Amino acid sequence: MKILVYIQQDDGKLNSVSLEALKGAQEIAAQTGGTVSAICFNSDVTTQLAGYDLTEVLLAEDDKLNTFNPLFYLKAMEDIAKAESPDIIVFGHSYEARDWAPRLSVRLDIPLISDCIGFKKEDELTFIRSIYQGKLNSDSVVKNGAFIVSFQSGAFRVDGIQSGSAEVRNVTVDLSEVNDSISPEEKFQEAEQAVDLTQAEVIVSVGRGIGKEENLEMVRELSKILGAEIAASRPVVDAGWLESSRQVGSSGQTVSPKLYLALGISGAIQHVVGMKGSKHIVVINKDSNAPLFEIADYGVVGDIFEIVPQLTEKLQNA
Amino acid sequence: MKICVLIKQVPDKDSSLNISDDHLTLVENNITWVSNESDNYALEEALLLKEKHGGEVIACTLGKDSARQVLKDALAKGADRGIFISDSSFDNLDVLSLGKIIASSLEKENFDIIMSGLQSDDQGNSQLGLILAELLNMSHATLGMGTEVVDDSTIKVKKELEGGWFQWTKLSLPASISIQSGINSPRYATLKGIMMVKKKTVDEVTSGDVAADALESNVTINKIYVPDKTKETQFIEGSPDEISEKLVELFRNDIKVLN
Ligand SMILES: Cc1cc2nc3c(=O)[nH]c(=O)nc-3n(C[C@H](O)[C@H](O)[C@H](O)COP(=O)(O)OP(=O)(O)OC[C@H]3O[C@@H](n4cnc5c(N)ncnc54)[C@H](O)[C@@H]3O)c2cc1C
Ligand SMILES: Nc1ncnc2c1ncn2[C@@H]1O[C@H](COP(=O)(O)O)[C@@H](O)[C@H]1O
Numbered sequence: 001m002k003i004l005v006y007i008q009q010d011d012g013k014l015n016s017v018s019l020e021a022l023k024g025a026q027e028i029a030a031q032t033g034g035t036v037s038a039i040c041f042n043s044d045v046t047t048q049l050a051g052y053d054l055t056e057v058l059l060a061e062d063d064k065l066n067t068f069n070p071l072f073y074l075k076a077m078e079d080i081a082k083a084e085s086p087d088i089i090v091f092g093h094s095y096e097a098r099d100w101a102p103r104l105s106v107r108l109d110i111p112l113i114s115d116c117i118g119f120k121k122e123d124e125l126t127f128i129r130s131i132y133q134g135k136l137n138s139d140s141v142v143k144n145g146a147f148i149v150s151f152q153s154g155a156f157r158v159d160g161i162q163s164g165s166a167e168v169r170n171v172t173v174d175l176s177e178v179n180d181s182i183s184p185e186e187k188f189q190e191a192e193q194a195v196d197l198t199q200a201e202v203i204v205s206v207g208r209g210i211g212k213e214e215n216l217e218m219v220r221e222l223s224k225i226l227g228a229e230i231a232a233s234r235p236v237v238d239a240g241w242l243e244s245s246r247q248v249g250s251s252g253q254t255v256s257p258k259l260y261l262a263l264g265i266s267g268a269i270q271h272v273v274g275m276k277g278s279k280h281i282v283v284i285n286k287d288s289n290a291p292l293f294e295i296a297d298y299g300v301v302g303d304i305f306e307i308v309p310q311l312t313e314k315l316q317n318a
Numbered sequence: 319m320k321i322c323v324l325i326k327q328v329p330d331k332d333s334s335l336n337i338s339d340d341h342l343t344l345v346e347n348n349i350t351w352v353s354n355e356s357d358n359y360a361l362e363e364a365l366l367l368k369e370k371h372g373g374e375v376i377a378c379t380l381g382k383d384s385a386r387q388v389l390k391d392a393l394a395k396g397a398d399r400g401i402f403i404s405d406s407s408f409d410n411l412d413v414l415s416l417g418k419i420i421a422s423s424l425e426k427e428n429f430d431i432i433m434s435g436l437q438s439d440d441q442g443n444s445q446l447g448l449i450l451a452e453l454l455n456m457s458h459a460t461l462g463m464g465t466e467v468v469d470d471s472t473i474k475v476k477k478e479l480e481g482g483w484f485q486w487t488k489l490s491l492p493a494s495i496s497i498q499s500g501i502n503s504p505r506y507a508t509l510k511g512i513m514m515v516k517k518k519t520v521d522e523v524t525s526g527d528v529a530a531d532a533l534e535s536n537v538t539i540n541k542i543y544v545p546d547k548t549k550e551t552q553f554i555e556g557s558p559d560e561i562s563e564k565l566v567e568l569f570r571n572d573i574k575v576l577n
Contacts, residue, residue: 071457094480095460095478095479098444098460098461099448099459100448102444102445102446102447102448102449103448103449103458105414106417111537112413112414112445130545131440131441132329132335132439132440133331133439134545135335135544136335136337136542136543136545137542137543137544137545138539138541138542138543139539139542140537141537141538141540142537142538147536147537180490181457181490182457182459182487182488183487183488184485184486184487184488185486185487185488186485187479187483187485188485190482190484208331226569227575235355235499237500238499238500244500251480251481251482251498252482253482254481258573258575259573266331279573280573282568283551287332289544293547295549296551297551297552298551299552299553299554300553300554300561300565301555303558306558307558307561307565310561311562311565313562314565314566315569318570318576
């Protein structure tokens with residue numbers, strides 16, 4: 001089993017999700033007797049990569065690969081996959097990977113099992129995906145031939161990465177024929193974040209379970225008495241009920257308050273990555289199977305419209 | 319501008335999901351079916367582009383018979399016609415095969431733009447838009463949070479990146495664009511729109527119309543199951559009154575956030 005891990009670099013640094021994926025590749029290799037090599041498009045990261053337990057580090061350098069452009073990255077990987085014939089190509093499921101790995105799957109005509117949360121080696125090598133927004137899991141197996149797999153953020157712990165010393169080998173790719181039908185411009189952030197949730201001690205966070213904008217009043221009262229900042233999951237911001245700087249998650253802020261009180265939030269991974277570092281997580285949700293209970297320290301299975309007003313009243317009298 | 323919008327029918331987020339005895343499918347009778355969330359935003363974006371620049375919006379779905387409803391909803395909101403791709407031999411195919419089937423169904427239409435949601439709320443592959451881009455030789459962008467037509471052959475898409483960053487990217491048409499939720503405010507169907515649905519056409523595609531090799535999927539799902547609970551969550555029980563009382567104590571004595 002020859003495993004090739006694509007290592008994304010962000011401004012000269014190793015991307016953490018692809019580093020976790022590298023750990024995943026090492027674990028797959030350990031259980032299947034395979035070998036792991038890494039491939040990167042930037043020499044800034046090769047020294048660090050060479051310090052891990054890898055067969056080799058492949059480096060493809062070209063001016064056209066300095067910043068991300070899916071069509072150039074695709075052609076480079078296509079050339080490399082054809083020359084190296086890996087059995088598995090591993091990605092971290094980053095936003096960048098979303099923007100080219102599926103096209104690579106078509107280009108090489110091999111499947112991509114995307115956004116996996118882990119794997120197991122039973123009779124067959126089985127990949128675990130989280131489906132229905134975290135409510136269920138599925139076990140996938142590739143029938144035959146090479147394939148691509150991408151792993152979700154948090155699927156493996158980087159601190160377990162095996163170190164070693166790997167040789168760096170330069171590989172050549174031919175990008176001369178790639179068309180320029182996709183031209184990315186500079187990255188930017190919207191105007192200053194209006195709210196900084198990262199320093200908040202207490203956060204009361206609302207999800208779609210709040211139902212409608214008027215119901216936010218009840219949450220405002222609770223957070224006032226708790227001295228808390230209000231935060232939200234994405235649908236509440238999408239609906240325009242709260243400003244976007246109050247969104248917690250992969251496309252919002254990452255918070256770590258002493259108390260994160262989640263009201264009517266189901267616990268999709270994109271929300272969880274933004275709040276799992278909170279010291280105490282208290283979840284109120286009417287669905288006892290809501291995935292967010294899985295990371296809660298304290299859980300209440302119940303209706304926020306029954307509990308929140310009572311809680312506010314009790315805190316007022318406390 | 320000729321725009322295709324891909325819409326998948328998925329269980330409503332509040333449906334209870336019970337797994338059948340085969341450990342592969344869901345018990346369907348307590349599921350409410352709806353259009354995938356990000357696809358609603360994709361449809362709205364397509365309708366806005368049409369209103370501004372003229373053209374045609376065609377809604378397309380691949381699914382079981384019940385999935386006709388997502389096309390009806392899209393037609394009621396203003397799509398001009400529908401493409402319904404359905405056949406029992408399409409069940410249990412992996413996303414690459416589904417992409418090949420959809421691509422061969424759409425190829426002759428020569429769309430300027432294919433809009434899709436950034437991911438399906440059931441399978442969550444986050445792949446189909448790009449699979450189509452490659453198969454139909456289009457440019458692409460993912461996680462669109464804004465669009466701006468530059469001229470007849472160019473569109474700009476504002477892509478969402480991680481942690482609050484964005485990036486405009488210029489695409490030569492034809493382009494496949496996946497849309498992130500929140501890009502716009504999806505409209506509701508009007509009564510007049512609903513009345514119009516009967517007058518609009520829906521083309522049907524079955525397995526005989528698509529390339530045979532698409533029907534061979536290389537990924538098997540062995541089972542679906544409820545994830546194991548690994549964390550010991552302490553559950554607080556009782557009447558709302560008792561629960562609130564216990565929460566106050568918890569906040570005061572254990573978490574220590576009350577002064
Ligand atoms: C690329 C990408 C980026 C994303 N970025 C983010 C992000 O940054 N942040 C984010 O939050 N999401 C993000 N999402 C969206 C994410 O996948 C989920 O769709 C979203 O987090 C769901 O929000 P929710 O839990 O509020 O809604 P739902 O999943 O609809 O859950 C609502 C919950 O409320 C409960 N509920 C309903 N009524 C009541 C009641 N009366 N009392 C108690 N409980 C009730 C229900 O049981 C349910 O569990 C992103 C998605 C993608 C694909
Ligand atoms: N069966 C389908 N019918 C129509 N559109 C689909 C189908 N499956 C996926 N899509 C589209 O592709 C997007 C991404 O889906 P996925 O790759 O499954 O996450 C969805 O948001 C839809 O717009």
